[in-house]
Amino acid sequence: MTNKMKKEAKVLSQKLLADGIFDLWLETEIAKDTCPGQFVGVYTVNKAALLPRPISVCEVNKEKTAIRLVYRVVGTGTAEFALYQPGDYMMILGPLGNGFPLEKAEGKKVVLMGGGIGVPPLLETVKRLGEGTNKKALEVMTVMGYRNSETFLSDEFEKYSRLYIASDDGSVGTKGNVIDALKEKKIDCDVIFACGPMPMLRGIKAYAQENGIKAYLSLEERMACGVGACLGCICKTKKVDDHSHVKNARICTDGPVFDADDLDM
Amino acid sequence: MTNKMKKEAKVLSQKLLADGIFDLWLETEIAKDTCPGQFVGVYTVNKAALLPRPISVCEVNKEKTAIRLVYRVVGTGTAEFALYQPGDYMMILGPLGNGFPLEKAEGKKVVLMGGGIGVPPLLETVKRLGEGTNKKALEVMTVMGYRNSETFLSDEFEKYSRLYIASDDGSVGTKGNVIDALKEKKIDCDVIFACGPMPMLRGIKAYAQENGIKAYLSLEERMACGVGACLGCICKTKKVDDHSHVKNARICTDGPVFDADDLDM
Amino acid sequence: MNTKVKIAGVEFNNPVMTASGTFGSGMEYADFVDLNKLGAVVTKGVANVPWEGNPTPRVAEVYGGMLNAIGLQNPGVDVFINRDLEFLKKYDTKVIVNVCGKSVEDYLEVVERLSDEERVDMLEINVSCPNVKEGAIAFGQKKEALFDITSRIKKVSKKPIIMKLSPNVTSIAEMAKAAEAAGADAISLINTITGMKIDIYKRKFALANKTGGLSGPAIKPVAVRMVYEASRAVNIPVIGMGGIANAEDAIEFIMAGATAVAVGAMNFHDPYLTGKVVDGIEEYMRNYNVDDINSIRGIVE
Amino acid sequence: MNTKVKIAGVEFNNPVMTASGTFGSGMEYADFVDLNKLGAVVTKGVANVPWEGNPTPRVAEVYGGMLNAIGLQNPGVDVFINRDLEFLKKYDTKVIVNVCGKSVEDYLEVVERLSDEERVDMLEINVSCPNVKEGAIAFGQKKEALFDITSRIKKVSKKPIIMKLSPNVTSIAEMAKAAEAAGADAISLINTITGMKIDIYKRKFALANKTGGLSGPAIKPVAVRMVYEASRAVNIPVIGMGGIANAEDAIEFIMAGATAVAVGAMNFHDPYLTGKVVDGIEEYMRNYNVDDINSIRGIVE
Ligand SMILES: Cc1cc2nc3c(=O)[nH]c(=O)nc-3n(C[C@H](O)[C@H](O)[C@H](O)COP(=O)(O)OP(=O)(O)OC[C@H]3O[C@@H](n4cnc5c(N)ncnc54)[C@H](O)[C@@H]3O)c2cc1C
Ligand SMILES: Cc1cc2nc3c(=O)[nH]c(=O)nc-3n(C[C@H](O)[C@H](O)[C@H](O)COP(=O)(O)OP(=O)(O)OC[C@H]3O[C@@H](n4cnc5c(N)ncnc54)[C@H](O)[C@@H]3O)c2cc1C
Ligand SMILES: Cc1cc2nc3c(=O)[nH]c(=O)nc-3n(C[C@H](O)[C@H](O)[C@H](O)COP(=O)(O)O)c2cc1C
């Protein structure tokens, strides 16, 4: 169990990464304990909006005790976050959730698949898999799906992995989604770590099953507490869950990353 | 009828004037139409607090199209206002209310009496009375009451009038309130313009009546709309009011300044 | 693009109205908004004789809204006709007069007096003000009483009648049905929810009346739910209100089932708001290809 | 300085509790708050058998609060006793178990099962959840039904009983009286107010359940008013809740008449909140010379 806390974090930098997508570095103690695939709850100053916004940790810098968040502006909260400047403070809650099970990739051929705003949480993941730890994967590939040629973060993925790109409009890489790219490039793998929209995750689950691949999927749901108390953010599981014994796992604490075989999607 | 508007105003300067009392200059078109004794409604950014805060205009600078607000921090709204820096913008609604009837002082000996945070609205008033207009008063005196030796704005009143001071703790001027000073200094006058807490205003009304002096009092009440629509801010009057015909005048529009003789306090 | 809506034969240029008591008779907001731009001006409640209202403080701010206990101060129907209706003749927006009373007879008197006034398009009967002791809200909290007063008013009124419902009830659907069964031409909701604020430093009620009516964005989810329930319970049009702060909120009420909407306490936050809501609805219609505002009423799934 | 309060013979170190369903069984917040610091932990509702709850989305944010339609997902009383009560044995804070059911028999079964558990100090009976279809809230919206279920529970329970009341009623005072008449040892209020949110871009309900319960600062004025009305209507203690966001809010409820208070949705805004409310109440007492928290209960004028 990680040591969760709600703390002020200092904005180190913020820049526009692509159309409507921001890249934010925060100095925070939370960085010490954060694993790839975990997320934080970010609070607004706007008092009309009281719930924390779940945002995945994109990268961790242990030396600077800092985390990087990459997010798309879609509503009140994210619009407010985009206004923050270096030196400002933001309230964040974390680290939350379980993160990707890096150990499952040990000695395996692993593919990281990200779609849209599901791309960011895979960056820290690919870095750790590539690092000289005893959990080193045999081979690390990444397949990232974008709407168009604004392939944010792809240059960074390229540093740590063999990168394939898919784009909805076909302007870069395979035209289509990440599964189309996987098929087109005949990418052979043992394990998939994926994050993205539900239809993409369903597709990956099916593909993985057909091809005898283990898949770990990071899910999204509306959240209130972020810490497992409110039972707002459940997903359907095949087996009875530990908490309520009703086949409802809590995405914020039992997830967000689940073994695809355990999910009833 | 003045031309009311809700507009962004630019903070020109803000400084601490006395313990918990702030002095704020705002650049705003509203300045063009503002008369002494009128007020503005100041909005917070805090979305939990939606009503405008009524704050009197302390001074008007027509050349800079700017108004000055002097306010005490007492709650959420004023605490927020205190944080604003030059260059920031604030939303204000105004000009509101009627203001002091300067014409009633024409050729008369007039005393301006302010208590505590009732002092500020009298500054523009004393300036206009002293100015070489055709409404010039015969003599302008001011009696200002403070809690202690923090006699904010008193130096400015001194420029435009013969100034008397009262303080609750006796550290400056007469020990006691403004009426004590009026009596002690045997100030002779025809007209009083006053602003301050209700007990002080009641005392002035009684004193004026006893001494055959005309008094005009600026009242306070909780407000919602500030423009006469909600009927939240009424005060009891002797005669039937124009609006509802029930002896309830609206402080925000029929006032805040009333002929003491018309009030049922 | 059509923004016109019809209620009981009266055609409104658009669905945006003012919530009674938050807009005077339009006079105070004419500095800010072109009244002709609005679907209707709904006036402050008017009684048979002048009402003094409650002692001050009458208003208090609360989180995301306000409490009011004005107590229906008003100049009575005579002054109202001579001054307020006269003022409204300068405009060609529709006029809905909100009516209050302490007894059924009070209501009937006002309704009769206004029945022949040409400038009046509809009457909205306030049986739901939580801030007057003398019964008014009782009409709005018991379905038998609501049925009774509604049918008696319908008998004398030459104008279409909107019954304004109280949210302070166990079942809004039942109240809506009672109003419909008694012949109401439309219903409007919600009036304010009874609330209270205490100043813990003075150990006193924030309002002289102790309780007051809660309004503003804080109540919007309750209002949307009640508009949804009421509009599914009856076949007469529903005018929705409660916390509307922008065009999106107005559209939310329409999607919940409202034929028209009213902007209330948020006028105090932004005196231009009614006009902005009119514009914002048109913008939404343009951006999302809605040709007729009536086509999105109640379409939520 | 005394912060201790007593309800039905049970003594609480201070009046600060957790609102059922917003704090799990304390486990999830033990990272943030020392549970021993709290007057009581009130657990999530527990039924005779595991409940699955509603489909997602189950939560939605609204102005100054949130809607929830969890639908009382819970592991059932067996797991609850073996795991949650076991966990709470590590602490010596008081434990109040919130009980839910679909029929009177369901409730009775849970009450009986918990009656002999030493770790349980009181039971809070949730007859006011707006998010389950099968009746539960009906018990909380009709005074006859409330009287009936309360008296039947009282007959079998060896623990003191708190009846948790719904705000979705015309008269909270009548409901409070019915609970008292049936033998309830205390009442708690308010549960959430039924609300709705519509996504106008997707033209869909924000919650899969369509309606949900509104909680958070937005509802505080309604909650304070109801606590005031209820506490004046009965002689049994009242536990107040609804939008508490800080110690001032908690004191407001106490001055309205509450013996104890519970912190709910705002735990999600600030997981340390319960502890801060405890500290803040003490600070207020020190600054304003309140020697005994019981001395300011209901003192508002
Ligand atoms: C585990 C997890 C990790 C996420 N990581 C990222 C990330 O790295 N980058 C990123 O851009 N987005 C991420 N999201 C989505 C992000 O949470 C939403 O985009 C964000 O909450 C929107 O907030 P808002 O105030 O701008 O939108 P609004 O629509 O104004 O928000 C209203 C409410 O809905 C919630 N909400 C809205 N959209 C979502 C959503 N898609 N998922 C969950 N709650 C939502 C908000 O949190 C808030 O409570 C993640 C979501 C989850 C559950
Ligand atoms: C006509 C008029 C002129 C005023 N001029 C000045 C001035 O020049 N300088 C100054 O410091 N103060 C002035 N006040 C008082 C000022 O309005 C309040 O101090 C201020 O509204 C407090 O806001 P807050 O958010 O800090 O306090 P909070 O207590 O958080 O406010 C909560 C609510 O109560 C209202 N409120 C609180 N105190 C008062 C009060 N005394 N009068 C009216 N409403 C109140 C607020 O506007 C808000 O709606 C004036 C009041 C009136 C009616
Ligand atoms: C200050 C004030 C005065 C009101 N007066 C009346 C009234 O006279 N008659 C009436 O039917 N409703 C009255 N209401 C209720 C509003 O018309 C409206 O139903 C309610 O405020 C909810 O809408 P809102 O949240 O947009 O304000 C009043 C509301 C406020 C805030």
Ligand SMILES: Cc1cc2nc3c(=O)[nH]c(=O)nc-3n(C[C@H](O)[C@H](O)[C@H](O)COP(=O)(O)O)c2cc1C
């Ligand atoms: C997510 C959530 C779950 C809840 N679950 C329960 C429950 O199981 N039993 C119950 O009696 N009340 C439940 N409630 C109601 C709260 O206990 C409380 O009465 C209500 O939320 C008002 O308080 P608040 O505004 O402080 O949240 C729940 C509330 C929320 C927000």
Ligand code: FES
């Ligand atoms: S968000 Fe509360 S349990 Fe996951």
Ligand code: FES
């Ligand atoms: S504040 Fe609305 S009438 Fe004065």
